[in-house]
Amino acid sequence: MKIEADVNTQALNIAPKAIGAASGDTIVRLADVRRAFGETPAIDGVSLSVERGEILGIIGRSGAGKSTLIRCLNGLESTDSGSIQVEGMEITALDERRLQPVRRRIGMIFQHFNLLSAKTVEDNIALPLKIAGERREERKKRVAELLELVGLSDKAKHYPAQLSGGQKQRVGIARALAAKPSLLLSDEATSALDPETTQSILALLKDINRQLGLTILLITHEMEVIKRVADRVIVLDRGRIVEEGPVWQVFANPKADTTKSLLQVLTPELPPVLSHRLNPVIGDHAVVKVQLSGDAARRPFLNELPGVTLLHGSMDTVQGEPVGTLFLSLPAHDKATLQKAVDYLTVHGTQVEVLGYVSGNA
Numbered sequence: 221m222k223i224e225a226d227v228n229t230q231a232l233n234i235a236p237k238a239i240g241a242a243s244g245d246t247i248v249r250l251a252d253v254r255r256a257f258g259e260t261p262a263i264d265g266v267s268l269s270v271e272r273g274e275i276l277g278i279i280g281r282s283g284a285g286k287s288t289l290i291r292c293l294n295g296l297e298s299t300d301s302g303s304i305q306v307e308g309m310e311i312t313a314l315d316e317r318r319l320q321p322v323r324r325r326i327g328m329i330f331q332h333f334n335l336l337s338a339k340t341v342e343d344n345i346a347l348p349l350k351i352a353g354e355r356r357e358e359r360k361k362r363v364a365e366l367l368e369l370v371g372l373s374d375k376a377k378h379y380p381a382q383l384s385g386g387q388k389q390r391v392g393i394a395r396a397l398a399a400k401p402s403l404l405l406s407d408e409a410t411s412a413l414d415p416e417t418t419q420s421i422l423a424l425l426k427d428i429n430r431q432l433g434l435t436i437l438l439i440t441h442e443m444e445v446i447k448r449v450a451d452r453v454i455v456l457d458r459g460r461i462v463e464e465g466p467v468w469q470v471f472a473n474p475k476a477d478t479t480k481s482l483l484q485v486l487t488p489e490l491p492p493v494l495s496h497r498l499n500p501v502i503g504d505h506a507v508v509k510v511q512l513s514g515d516a517a518r519r520p521f522l523n524e525l526p527g528v529t530l531l532h533g534s535m536d537t538v539q540g541e542p543v544g545t546l547f548l549s550l551p552a553h554d555k556a557t558l559q560k561a562v563d564y565l566t567v568h569g570t571q572v573e574v575l576g577y578v579s580g581n582a
């Protein structure tokens with residue numbers, strides 16, 4: 221479902237004045253944060269920043285330290301050392317009372333929605349406003365705006381049990397935005413949803429980011445989620461950052477083993493029917509894996525390779541940039557011609573790997 225882009229950004233007034241003296245446009249800054257549980261370092265020297273208006277994705281396998289990082293960020297977990305600043309305010313030394321206003325600046329959405337089952341949709345959304353002491357009329361007005369934003373105006377009087385998973389998450393998003401946060405933390409918010417619903421929730425998050433300029437920190441274990449919405453990605457492994465960068469660049473050229481392995485589900489592989497036939501000894505054809513992205517993927521190149529056959533592969537668009545992996549067959553009886561083709565591909569900015577050779581037709 222496409223989310224309509226007709227949000228009244230003035231009325232919603234997301235991200236008003238900050239609580240501290242934020243440095244530049246950095247909403248969150250972590251410097252060398254450490255947190256261990258016994259001998260286990262859950263967070264092992266993490267430094268990162270979240271810039272205003274961006275969608276930063278943090279990805280890692282189970283146990284990488286994602287939940288601990290989120291809990292440290294909103295003060296639910298203490299740190300052993302390091303600094304955490306939210307809108308310029310150091311939060312690691314704050315007591316519970318002084319953490320409250322900081323937490324109000326951070327809206328959260330969860331995998332299992334965390335809605336109150338005995339309250340209606342509108343009462344769930346109004347709850348943070350009630351806690352903040354907003355007047356009834358103000359609450360009503362804002363809840364109506366938020367319901368419209370998430371496309372649930374007709375469900376105001378429904379109870380969570382009467383909603384689908386995607387609708388529940390929309391309520392979760394509306395509630396998270398109620399107190400006008402400067403940062404939305406999304407903790408595996410689509411992990412319990414089917415692929416289609418996941419897409420609609422991610423589209424909603426992207427729309428909210430674009431239209432309201434809301435900063436989003438998105439925790440996930442799925443590269444697909446990162447691909448769809450994030451501007452920048454940080455890969456976490458055993459409490460450490462092993463890779464970070466603009467999403468399309470990390471997709472085009474992953475360096476860390478963890479990133480490569482997380483990307484595997486999205487990367488085409490040579491079908492077994494072909495890989496079983498590969499021989500290390502030179503044969504009639506070389507089977508070549510070509511990874512290309514950005515400008516290299518925009519130029520015509522197949523026509524420059526005599527006798528080339530496209531065997532398998534796919535091209536995708538990540539953040540508007542072409543990124544893909546192709547498997548080609550190149551004539552190999554003449555070693556010099558093959559080398560010339562490989563050199564040509566390399567010079568044209570693709571990553572080329574000769575996987576092996578086949579006899580007869582590939």
Ligand SMILES: Nc1ncnc2c1ncn2[C@@H]1O[C@H](COP(=O)(O)OP(=O)(O)OP(=O)(O)O)[C@@H](O)[C@H]1O
Pocket residue numbers: 257260261262280281282283284285286287288289441
């Ligand atoms: N309260 C705790 N007591 C002991 N160990 C903990 C505690 N919380 C986390 N850990 C350990 O810290 C490490 C990081 O855990 P964390 O839950 O932050 O990872 P995660 O990336 O969120 O994993 P998942 O995706 O499975 O939720 C793990 O080794 C975990 O066992």
